[in-house]
Amino acid sequence: xxxxxxxxxxxxxxxxxxxxxxxxxxxxxxxxxxxxxxxxxxxxxxxxxxxxxxxxxxxxxxxxxxxxxxxxxxxxxxxxxxxxxxxxxxxxxxxxxxxxxxxxxxxxxxxxxxxxxxxxxxxxxxxxxxxxxxxxxxxxxxxxxxxxxxxxxxxxxxxxxxxx
Numbered sequence: 001x002x003x004x005x006x007x008x009x010x011x012x013x014x015x016x017x018x019x020x021x022x023x024x025x026x027x028x029x030x031x032x033x034x035x036x037x038x039x040x041x042x043x044x045x046x047x048x049x050x051x052x053x054x055x056x057x058x059x060x061x062x063x064x065x066x067x068x069x070x071x072x073x074x075x076x077x078x079x080x081x082x083x084x085x086x087x088x089x090x091x092x093x094x095x096x097x098x099x100x101x102x103x104x105x106x107x108x109x110x111x112x113x114x115x116x117x118x119x120x121x122x123x124x125x126x127x128x129x130x131x132x133x134x135x136x137x138x139x140x141x142x143x144x145x146x147x148x149x150x151x152x153x154x155x156x157x158x159x160x161x162x163x164x
């Protein structure tokens with residue numbers, strides 16, 4: 001298990017990078033085609049699909065590496081037990097929200113399975129909405145891992161250092 005998680009994290013980063021590069025390539029190709037008076041409208045639509053997937057994958061990578069923006073006005077002023085409780089409550093709220101995102105995303109994917117994406121007949125809109133489900137599951141798993149580590153560390157553990 002200790003080898004699988006880093007391998008999955010690396011694969012997630014590679015897929016996110018490929019999606020971002022694909023998105024840029026599609027937008028560039030569409031722009032060049034438009035300049036040559038032969039527009040490829042599907043390139044922007046497919047780039048939008050890639051963006052949806054990349055956004056959720058990159059959000060999970062940033063969340064796992066503590067690289068998301070945070071404002072800690074209250075937590076710094078609390079004693080260790082209060083800070084521990086506040087962090088636990090924050091993780092719980094995030095977990096409940098992500099569970100709802102997974103549920104709502106699955107429902108939306110099911111409802112949109114027959115709809116074509118932006119008029120591209122060979123791409124179902126469910127491919128885009130599944131990014132909610134997959135991204136939500138990844139973010140929820142990361143949140144649960146963070147919560148578990150936090151609870152094991154206890155209230156007297158040093159707060160994680162934040163980069164400015």
